[in-house]
Amino acid sequence: MFEEYPSGDSLHEPPNEETLPTPTITATLEVETVVEIQGVVVPVPGRSHTEDLCFLDYMRRSLALLELSGNAKEHHEILGRLEEIKGAAAGAQVLSATLFEADVITQRTDAGVRENNPSYGVGSQIALARRESPDQGRSFLAYSRRLVAHLQFTLAALLAGQISWAQAQIIVKNTEHLSAEHCEAVDQDLLRDPQALDGICSRALEDEVRRLSFLYDSSDALSRMEQANAQRYCSLYPARDGMMQLSGMFSVQDGLAIRQTLMKDAASLKVGGDPRSLNQIMADLAVDRLTGRDPAQGTQVMVNLVMTDRTLYQGSGEPAYLQGYGTVPATWARAVIKGSEAPDHAWYRAQVSLRRLYTHPQTGELLAMDSSSRSFPKNLKEFIRIRDQYCRTPYCNAPIKHFDHVVQHARGGATSAVNGSGRCGACNQTKEQEGWEEKVIETGGRHTIEITTPTGAVYTSTAPALPGTPAA
Incomplete structure (x- = not known):
């Protein structure tokens, strides 16, 4: 994309x-x-x-040219050596990321720029280079700082390919609350002999890092647990095959209470002859209690379904797009509209309010909308949200929270579908920093933005393909 x-x-x-x-x-x-x-x-x-x-x-x-005709033993050796290279490459990226940040800070300081955070936006640029979301880029930069400053044994093991980036992340994450002195002590105890981590699973490594952390500093453990509880959350993410995944962070007491209650009630229904599996019953009980629905009546839900007329009327196999989820099969889209039954018809007994949107048969674009006001009207926001699906910053998969002018309104940018883009809050702020430039480019197809970073790197962001978009 x-x-x-x-x-x-x-x-x-x-x-x-x-x-x-x-x-x-x-x-x-x-x-x-x-x-x-x-x-x-x-x-x-x-x-x-x-x-x-x-x-x-x-x-x-x-x-790309490694010998591929070897035997199993030889390929096992290649796999192991490649894993070492991956770790060493991650270590090199850590060093490069911290040097990148240091140079940006120096440039801004020399230019007399005074900011509360002189490295603001660096994580977003690192994310573009690493082809990941800005949030992941900022996390990588934060981990890199700690590795270079306080976890030199871990960094050395990473550069030597003796540990993986996943293992290094576990060490950084579970020592971030420690003072520099205690962090360095844990680092030495843990990786004075990198071979000690051979064969250790991620859960065991996490437990060992925590054990050492508590050994050196357990005084503020309770306050950290209270802070973590203040950051509790619950989220839903699209999963494969028409499913959604529920994820969240709860206090240990609440988490245990949820699990025990669902298991107890599911077991009771199962004993009573319920034909569903225990996992199915637990999932259905969770939905019933979260939505307050009556299981016999189903759930009220608004469905924004984007499809071509071929999918709806001609039985085409061209997939549709469901806002908030993603691409869905044509047969599923027609079944939702027609209210067809299915073996597991929980979806079809839902009280569905359907909004159908159609795409241009040649370009796959939704029809444009325009406005003369600075604020995006409600319908135009809905249009942009459906067109863009996610934040339009390359590799960012965050949900759309802001409706942004590609060319700022203060610079004469219009409030229109063409000059509008969906952004998450962080990316919308980042692009306002000095040195970031954006413009819409005409491609004859899907909505495309050209983004230039402060370092001069140029990226394009093309709106995701919707139903009816011609194959490339």
Whole structure:
């Protein structure tokens, strides 16, 4: 859905077996920037940015050409070595992220920029480079800071490929409340011998880090638990095959009470002859109690269903789009509209209020809407929400909370579907920082925004494909 513009150099070219031993980028380098290993010319990193990119490009190309005809033992060895490389690459990203942040802070300080957070927006730029959501980028930057500052044994093990990024995250997360002194002590105890973590599962590692943390500092454990309870939440996420996943954080008392009550009541119904499985009964009881619905009458729900006329009237297999969930099968969409029965007809006994939206038969676009006001009217907001589905920042999968002018209203940007985009709160604030630029570009198809970051990197954000969008 989001693609970075090609830079024109060899970094974005597909692997080429014939030119791999001497990547094209090395042709512009001095002789001493490469070495020969077993008859193969290999770039050398660590001398300049250009040479580092050359080396990384060589590594990427080489991985695509590994020998695939080996036996099981040989592939097992390759898998293990690749896992070490993944850990080392994550460690290199940690160092690069912290240096990136330091340079931005220096530039802003030298320019006389005074901000409460001089590195604001760095996490979002890191996220773009890592092809992940801004929230994940900010988390990665926070973890990187702690690794570099207070967890040097963990960082060394990561760079050596002795632990995985997942293991490093567990260590960072469970020591973030400690003072620098105590954090460094736990780090040394845990990874003075990295081999001690071989074979340990993630739950066991988490328990060990917590044990050491409590050993050095348990004085504020109760206050931390109270703070965690203040951050409790409950959320729903789309899952596969027409399902939604309920997730949340509750106090240990509430969590145990929920589980015990659902298990007890489900077991009672099961003993009474209920044909559903225990898990099915527990899920249905949870929905009944959360929505307050009468199981015999179903649930009231508003469904925004986007489809083509071919799907509705001609029996086409072209999928539909359900707002708040995602892509759904054509047969399911027709069944919801017609009220057809199904083996598990919980959905179909629901009291569904349906809003049908149609897409252009050639471009797949929804019809545009416009407004002369600065604030987006309700119908236009609904239009943008359905078109964009998620925050329009590349790789961000957060729900839409703000309706944003791509070109700011103060700069003459119109309040329209074309100049509008759905954003999460954090991304809407980030793009207002100096150096971020956005504009709508005409592609003849789906709504597309060009985004330029303060470092000059250019990305495109294209609205997700809706039903009726021609195949690329």
